[in-house]
Amino acid sequence: MEITFPQKSRIAIILLLMTAVLLVVPAQAGTRFFGGSPNLTAYIAGTDQFTAGSEIQIPVVIKNTEIDDNYEVSPDIVDRADVPTTAKFVTIAMGAGNAPVTVKTDPQMIGDIPSQAQQTVVFSAKVNENAPGGTYTLPLTINFTQFSSVDQLDNMGSFRYYYVPVNMTLTVPLVIKSEVIPEIVSATSENLVAGSSGYVNLTIANTGSLDGTKATVQITQHDDSPVSPVDSSVYIGDFPAGSTVSCQYKVSVAKDAENKTYPVDVTVLYQNDEGDFISSQTKTAGVPVGNRVTFVILSPQVIMSPGSTNTIQVEYENTGDSTIYNAEARVSVVAPFSSSSAVAYIGELAPGQTAVASYEISVAQAATLKQYGLDSEIRYNSALGDTYVSDPVKVSISVENLTGIQGIISNPVYVSLIIAVLIGIIYGVIHTRRKNR
Template structure:
């Protein structure tokens, strides 16, 4: 028997064995000696046993004669994504290669590698023509034997304005495999490997959806501490024609802008359509004069008939300075036990108009308010109004400066009532009028003597002067 075995992948393999024929011709009569036949069979059996003993090894080697890696790739889980998605994509690589047949024979060396194993496998995910970015380096999967699989993760970000459609992502596989193993002598096996660069296209589907772009933001009487309007111009720049659409605004995290009327129904919202919406918003009292975020989105029925939210678009909304007042005394002094009308100048130093404003004070000891409220009317930024209060001081009031608590109540342009920050109405208690304190005692004596002298001289002229 002649034997030849070369391990090659992708090429014809075979076990070329020589043919063996045996032809026996016996001529003679049936009367031949049966003893001769017995001797012949004994000799043949002995020869067969001898040959088996001579050629049979203690252990046999084996060689796989055919097989190579057969790799495929697919996405684990869903292959549908939305514009703006930022996620981890799982790609599974499967080796379906087979070892077709094996030879076991004495005198050959068993290879350490199988030809169906993909060795040093590296997996790379490309974007192809898909509107996305792959944010991952090539992944090293190592050796992948036949009938096994490996899963690699790739971070991808889909373009926010990605057009809907089916795209092919290239999965690039680089590996080597055992192509040929030649035995040289009884103790040496020469390996020959081949490198493979294989590209497999896996499909993904980017779903249609509404994407919005806010091109204009206008604030109407939107100041800290009051309520106003936000006017938006919104365009559908996505790939889905929304139905029963409602444009909504929501508070953005800890923003001081809180919508009080945050929905605007617009109905059908096809791709490319522009709509103008107005929303009522309250601004926190502690907000500063600057721009704050506000979230905008569209709630709509999509192409599958499901009601969904569009991705959020965050816009900046300018907030003006809050309403602020100052109170300056004009005539705010009185004596113990006195009753008077105190007047103050109230000025609007804020950023918006106060409507139907009125000033109010809270009396403290030793004062009593006979009228603690003064109507001011409408005060635009920078304008001043006079506030008057009827006050009585106790007779035992200490002579010094006092400060009474005051505030201004007002309404905004939407007729919501607000109260200003606390103010101070300063008032001064002064001693009662006393001439001695005004001109001093010596001067007072001189004045009195002069008055008496004048009075005496007048009496003299009238009664004692000779006629």
């Protein structure tokens, strides 16, 4: 069945339907902002306190604190692509300013920062070794682009946007802690040679900005350095900023050390203003080390014959870099040799000096004719009174049959016969003279 409405009823129904559509589908509204601009602030996230000589990371937070509260919303407004409170294409660079630091990070791009948003950027830096304590300011150079205005070109939604560049500088505080900073003024050594003990003398200055109290200067072995401390700590008490102190340490040196300068590490343990005990940064001192005590034999090869006994002279030279004291030289005799006096006192011997030791050596009658080497070593005291024994050196002896007068004299049988003959001749002469009286 077909239903028909009068003309006026149709118009009323159409208006009713149009009203219902308007209620269900709201008109599209746009937003127009009236002025405003980014308001950027900066601060360091986390701690802003650092120590001298340290490699540091500085996390800087850049925040746009501007609020978008000056705008209107209307159905006949078309939304713009940008708003004036957004900082676009932000680039940030950190400088050292008056701070004793070196900034290592180049300028960084961090993108857009809308209203009430923030970005964090991290800068790497190095605090100077002797940086005095205090509060410093680091400048932040910030470049960005800001929306300025817009022209509507037509009714179809075509626009032309205008932007302006902005350059601004912010600062953030940086705190460098006051502390004791040791500086090696001088490092010398006494009687310090390879394979022995000696002394290291250090002069240390406090180049920091803090007066340390109850301070102790400590030395430790540096990595695999052959110099290692025997006495590692010297208590110095108060260590004011700008003051200097001298310390002496007994150290030992490995036997394989060379004639050169080796490192030792130096640290100061002190009490700060808060009563806490703090270890300073470690500094390295160079310690001169001399050649170890060694000897060479200067005397020529000794020649002996089987069955003979000789007093041989052996000349030793001190080729090291330190004086030895109460030295005794000795020779180790093994078959076919024997000795009734294998030790000789040679006393004090400075570097480059020589001394002669005498030994009585016998060779067995059945000794093989050849060259022999007898070990000889020197037992001595260092300047500190420590006792050492040198590396062995060889006393060269050649056993061979001697000829002529030398062979007769060196053979005890021949010598005995000669003595007997001489005694007989002397006796005969005396007896003959008595008869002739």
